[in-house]
């Protein structure tokens with residue numbers, strides 16, 4: 637690929653800043669100054685910018701524990717986005733794989749791998765997503781059964797069969813639940829719970845397919861996926 641593209645993709649600056657810098661002699665390839673932006677390089681070349689090595693990363697995969705209060709978007713006029721939280725990404729073209737509501741916490745994958753994202757989000761693939769929720773109202777065995785069979789949630793949504801687990805003896809009128817769903821429609825969990833006559837007070841995603849939220853990550857923290865996690869996602 638062209639040297640200016642390589643350096644721009646690795647976040648050195650805008651395409652025009654990078655081109656200018658290359659012409660000024662800031663870039664070296666395998667020890668030689670390269671002053672043409674169109675100079676061809678590949679992953680095996682040693683590229684430096686002002687003396688600092690710039691390794692090429694084609695794809696990046698980050699697990700974020702999304703905190704409440706940020707939106708699952710790449711940019712937003714009013715709110716902070718999940719990408720604003722990731723300060724040291726290697727790639728500048730990351731995006732969130734799917735959306736969590738602004739007030740939802742938990743597992744969110746950020747990547748620039750469009751093919752993987754497409755597969756994970758495709759309605760045909762029925763990738764399992766597991767949520768923990770605290771709900772207002774008492775969930776019952778009748779709800780477990782109803783969720784297991786799938787049901788008409790509202791005019792627009794018929795939920796596929798889902799696995800509802802009541803985690804604690806419901807105290808007063810709040811319950812803790814775990815819900816495994818195999819689709820991801822807008823406000824899916826909140827709407828399913830509402831259709832059962834209860835209300836979600838707190839929602840957190842615990843897993844997506846084989847990818848499980850790392851318990852060591854506090855809300856707002858993130859880390860790169862391990863090779864094993866990447867392989868498991870590809871095998872999904």
Ligand code: URA
Pocket residue numbers: 735736737738740822823824825826827839
């Ligand atoms: N279901 C919801 O209602 N909200 C989310 O953020 C995710 C799933």
